[in-house]
Amino acid sequence: MILRPTKIVCVGRNYVAHAEELGNKIPERPLLFFKPPSTLLDDGRPIELPAASGQVEHEGELGLVIGRRLKNAGEQEAMDGVQGLVCANDVTARDLQKTDGQWARAKGFDTFCPVSSVVTPLEDLTSLEELEVKCWVNGVLRQHGFVRDMAFKIPFLVSYISKVMTLEPGDLILTGTPAGVGPLAAGDEVAVEIPGVGGVKNPVVDAIE
Numbered sequence: 682m683i684l685r686p687t688k689i690v691c692v693g694r695n696y697v698a699h700a701e702e703l704g705n706k707i708p709e710r711p712l713l714f715f716k717p718p719s720t721l722l723d724d725g726r727p728i729e730l731p732a733a734s735g736q737v738e739h740e741g742e743l744g745l746v747i748g749r750r751l752k753n754a755g756e757q758e759a760m761d762g763v764q765g766l767v768c769a770n771d772v773t774a775r776d777l778q779k780t781d782g783q784w785a786r787a788k789g790f791d792t793f794c795p796v797s798s799v800v801t802p803l804e805d806l807t808s809l810e811e812l813e814v815k816c817w818v819n820g821v822l823r824q825h826g827f828v829r830d831m832a833f834k835i836p837f838l839v840s841y842i843s844k845v846m847t848l849e850p851g852d853l854i855l856t857g858t859p860a861g862v863g864p865l866a867a868g869d870e871v872a873v874e875i876p877g878v879g880g881v882k883n884p885v886v887d888a889i890e
Contacts, residue, residue, distance in 0.1 A: 684746065684767075684796060686853045689716040690842055691771060691788070695831050695857025702860050707832045711841055714784045716771070716855070720794035724881045729792045729888035730867060734774035737865050740858035741816030741824045741873035744769035745835065746800050747852040751843040759839035762848070765800035768873045768881045770816070771855050772865070795873070796853070797881040806877055809835060814859055817872045826859020 693712040694705055722728065730737050748764025771794065778787035803809070809828060816824035828835070835856060842848060865871060865885045872882035 684721060684851060684853055686718055686721075686851045687849045688846075689718060689720065689794060689853045689855065690846070690848075691716055691855040692833065692838060692857045693784075695833055696826055696859045697830070697832060698826070698860035699858055699862065702862070711833050711838055713842065713845070714788060716788050716794050719791055720789060722792045722795040722883065724795065724798045725883065726795070727792065727884045727886040728770075728772055728795065728865065728871070729790070729886055730865065731774065731790050731888050734777050734787075736774065736776040738773050738775045738862045739816055739818065739823070739865055739871050739873075740771035740773055740862050741814050742769045742771050742855045742858050743812060743814055743828060743875055743878070744796060745839065745854040745856065747848045747854070748850055750850065751839070751848040754840050754843040756836035756840045759843055760803070760836050763803060763839060764850075765802045766806070766875070766878045767800055767853075768797040768875045768879050769853075769855050770795040770871065770873050770881060770883070771858060773862075795881045795883045797873075797879040799879050801878045812875055812877060815874045816861065817874065818863070818865065818869055823863050824859050824861035828856075830859065831857060
């Protein structure tokens with residue numbers, strides 16, 4: 682695993698269509714939550730379905746890797762502090778997310794954050810806004826969205842988060858998922874692809890208790 686973050690900060694309901702598909706409205710300000718670093722998973726390693734959940738779903742996302750310490754940063758300083766981009770899968774136990782009322786357990790199981798193995802520098806991209814986020818399950822495209830569709834744009838998000846908590850080098854920000862989230866079952870293979878950034882592909886298995 683290339684990343685050693687002190688924290689994984691995630692943004693919920695950042696695409697209008699995804700919020701609507703789950704019966705939610707776009708929040709007035711970014712909705713932040715955490716995944717523990719123990720959720721991180723290498724490309725090719727299995728996502729484990731916990732016995733505690735009967736509804737685990739994929740959420741393909743663009744991830745930002747922080748390259749320098751950021752605190753109370755303006756938008757330009759915030760972007761200067763981003764080392765690069767990765768593909769990520771914010772795997773979620775949807776039933777537990779609904780029943781618990783807060784998301785720590787639903788988002789926090791081991792293996793619930795697959796991340797691509799290469800960090801792509803921002804300067805290697807021609808357009809951040811035109812990046813596409815795709816998620817495939819068993820070769821079938823389930824999610825497809827563009828960074829331009831985000832309710833809260835990336836420079837604002839990094840700046841906003843830095844005004845809540847200090848971002849340290851290596852920290853990871855997941856920027857939200859487009860519409861099309863759906864269930865995963867043992868035997869599936871799920872792949873997140875962002876052309877120009879890379880991809881991460883993982884088999885799905887039942888966890889060994």
